[in-house]
Amino acid sequence: MKRLWALVFALASGFVLFGSGLDFDYVIPKRLARLAAMCIGGVCVAWSSIIFQTLTGNRILTPAIMGYEAVYLLFQALLVLLLGTASLMLLGSQGNFVLSVLLMLGYSWALQRWLLREGNSNVYFLLLLGLVLSLVIGTVTQFVQLKISPGEFSILQGFSQASFNRVQPQQLLFSGLLVAALCLGFARTLPTLDVLALGRDQAMSLGVDYPRVVRLQLALVAALVAISTGLLGPTAFMGVLVANTTYALARTFRHRVTLPMGSTIAIAIFIAAQLLVEHVFNYKTTVSILVNLLCGTYFLALMLRTRGTR
Amino acid sequence: MITVHNLHKTYGTQTVLAGVNASFAAGRLTSLIGPNGAGKTTLLMMIARLMAPSGGDIRLDGRQVGDIPLRDYAKRVATLRQAPDFNLRLTVEELVAFGRFPYSRGALTGEDHRVIDDALSFLALQPLRRAYLDELSGGQRQMAFLAMTIAQQTDCLLLDEPLNNLDIKHAVHIMRALRRLCDEQGRTVILVVHDINFAAHYSDHILAMKGGAVHCAGSVAEVVNETRLGELYDLDFEITHGARGRLCNYFNPA
Numbered sequence: 001m002k003r004l005w006a007l008v009f010a011l012a013s014g015f016v017l018f019g020s021g022l023d024f025d026y027v028i029p030k031r032l033a034r035l036a037a038m039c040i041g042g043v044c045v046a047w048s049s050i051i052f053q054t055l056t057g058n059r060i061l062t063p064a065i066m067g068y069e070a071v072y073l074l075f076q077a078l079l080v081l082l083l084g085t086a087s088l089m090l091l092g093s094q095g096n097f098v099l100s101v102l103l104m105l106g107y108s109w110a111l112q113r114w115l116l117r118e119g120n121s122n123v124y125f126l127l128l129l130g131l132v133l134s135l136v137i138g139t140v141t142q143f144v145q146l147k148i149s150p151g152e153f154s155i156l157q158g159f160s161q162a163s164f165n166r167v168q169p170q171q172l173l174f175s176g177l178l179v180a181a182l183c184l185g186f187a188r189t190l191p192t193l194d195v196l197a198l199g200r201d202q203a204m205s206l207g208v209d210y211p212r213v214v215r216l217q218l219a220l221v222a223a224l225v226a227i228s229t230g231l232l233g234p235t236a237f238m239g240v241l242v243a244n245t246t247y248a249l250a251r252t253f254r255h256r257v258t259l260p261m262g263s264t265i266a267i268a269i270f271i272a273a274q275l276l277v278e279h280v281f282n283y284k285t286t287v288s289i290l291v292n293l294l295c296g297t298y299f300l301a302l303m304l305r306t307r308g309t310r
Numbered sequence: 311m312i313t314v315h316n317l318h319k320t321y322g323t324q325t326v327l328a329g330v331n332a333s334f335a336a337g338r339l340t341s342l343i344g345p346n347g348a349g350k351t352t353l354l355m356m357i358a359r360l361m362a363p364s365g366g367d368i369r370l371d372g373r374q375v376g377d378i379p380l381r382d383y384a385k386r387v388a389t390l391r392q393a394p395d396f397n398l399r400l401t402v403e404e405l406v407a408f409g410r411f412p413y414s415r416g417a418l419t420g421e422d423h424r425v426i427d428d429a430l431s432f433l434a435l436q437p438l439r440r441a442y443l444d445e446l447s448g449g450q451r452q453m454a455f456l457a458m459t460i461a462q463q464t465d466c467l468l469l470d471e472p473l474n475n476l477d478i479k480h481a482v483h484i485m486r487a488l489r490r491l492c493d494e495q496g497r498t499v500i501l502v503v504h505d506i507n508f509a510a511h512y513s514d515h516i517l518a519m520k521g522g523a524v525h526c527a528g529s530v531a532e533v534v535n536e537t538r539l540g541e542l543y544d545l546d547f548e549i550t551h552g553a554r555g556r557l558c559n560y561f562n563p564a
Contacts, residue, residue, distance in 0.1 A: 191416020195408060197398050201360050201391050206462070207384025207412040253398045 004264045011271040034164040036172050037231060038270040040179055044228035046262030048221045049239025054193050055217055056123055062239035065127060067134030068225045069234040071107045072100050074137050076159040077144040080152050097171050100230040108222035161288035162233040164274055175227045186220055190255040197253055241295040242266045244302060311336045312357060317366035319352055326352050328522045339492045339499045341509035344519035345543055350502045351470055358389035358468050384412035388462040390455055390469045402454045403439040406430060409461030429461040433487055449480025469501040485512045506558050510534045518542050
């Protein structure tokens with residue numbers, strides 16, 4: 001854990017100072033803002049993926065399967081289609097951020113409310129519905145994209161990939177406070193999450209009110225995904241990598257250990273990817289592509305390795 | 311004392327339990343027996359509050375179980391289902407420590423450690439306490455899960471087919487441990503068991519179920535006889551009385 005912190009610290013100082021010419025008026029404040037976005041995004045990605053995997057008892061899922069990101073992309077596509085580039089002016093990035101977050105929260109609220117209304121706590125049904133909805137929404141988004149002019153489409157593409165370059169200081173402050181409040185508020189429930197890993201029946205016979213806990217934790221996951229997607233754009237694959245690396249390094253199931261460690265790993269990946277984008281690839285590629293390349297490779301390796309041991 | 315009154319469970323048009331009445335004496339070991347699909351596990355899961363009844367009520371010492379908060383219920387009734395498969399790497403000790411969750415919510419106290427030690431000693435699991443669950447045999451795993459349930463320090467233990475997939479030696483160990491829980495610690499044990507001879511040797515009471523209703527109930531001597539078991543299973547039973555207790559032979563028809 002200490003080594004991880006040292007790594008993140010080294011990466012972070014490298015990121016802030018490398019080639020900055022110690023320009024404290026423009027370059028460094030801009031980089032600090034991006035660093036803050038990475039920290040917030042890292043915490044969101046790690047917490048939401050690890051908690052989601054605990055709730056579903058599955059190590060290859062991320063909350064993306066629930067369709068939160070699909071809703072975000074559809075919203076962006078519709079904005080560009082209906083208002084064109086004027087939407088950028090009309091809403092500003094602030095308005096877009098707030099609306100996106102609210103929309104994703106509303107979607108998850110409706111989904112849970114509708115599915116879990118009769119004390120039904122079948123998580124798999126929720127997953128299935130989330131998956132189908134995200135496919136449907138994704139197809140609608142593609143349809144909308146066909147109607148958009150090429151110039152406007154390139155703007156839309158900017159939204160559909162994770163990026164740290166468009167965050168605004170106010171958004172950072174707002175989402176930072178929100179994420180901190182959520183994490184502190186839910187810190188108390190971490191031992192309960194440990195018990196959930198034993199499965200529904202065993203958790204209930206240990207006195208855990210399973211349906212209520214699942215509802216609350218899913219709401220937390222939705223909020224974190226909404227914030228990180230609104231702030232950075234979709235991160236899709238990355239949660240799987242972060243969560244599984246964390247399990248391998250932490251060698252414990254306790255969320256008190258895995259969540260902070262996962263956050264650190266996620267932040268390290270973000271900084272490394274951004275460093276490469278800025279200094280090696282000179283903005284010719286995006287963080288999303290690098291992260292997906294890394295995560296995809298890791299995922300394949302993970303599958304090959306687990307197949308080898310059987 | 312757990313009493314069940316007119317308990318019903320239906321799924322759509324299918325009736326699983328049809329008006330079950332039963333009472334389970336405190337400090338005794340009661341076995342639920344009967345053919346597959348008789349509703350034994352359903353009854354047990356409803357007492358455990360893992361499943362909601364469609365009608366009727368279940369009372370613990372006269373109080374409706376639905377009125378007792380789940381956290382408090384976990385200090386009075388512990389349930390062990392067939393050892394679940396999960397992808398956690400846990401040591402025996404860590405698993406047993408989960409039994410203390412209803413009391414300390416994850417922050418173990420000195421008292422908790424003492425209870426965990428006691429539970430491990432009770433089942434002679436001390437040598438295995440740092441072993442990982444996925445490295446254990448099925449029997450040792452089941453023992454570890456039982457230790458967790460014991461560490462929950464409840465008056466009542468519910469076990470769903472605890473002997474499933476165990477060799478005869480581990481099955482005997484588990485049944486002896488359950489018997490000692492009753493005799494030495496005064497706990498109430500209710501279990502679903504398929505091996506009629508284990509039920510006959512270790513139970514105080516037997517509740518026989520068939521087709522979602524109670525077929526017969528009573529002491530071992532009352533239930534374990536050729537006519538009653540014959541009706542229950544539609545099999546031909548021969549029951550012999552030896553120096554070491556009664557033995558049911560149903561393997562070949564006469």
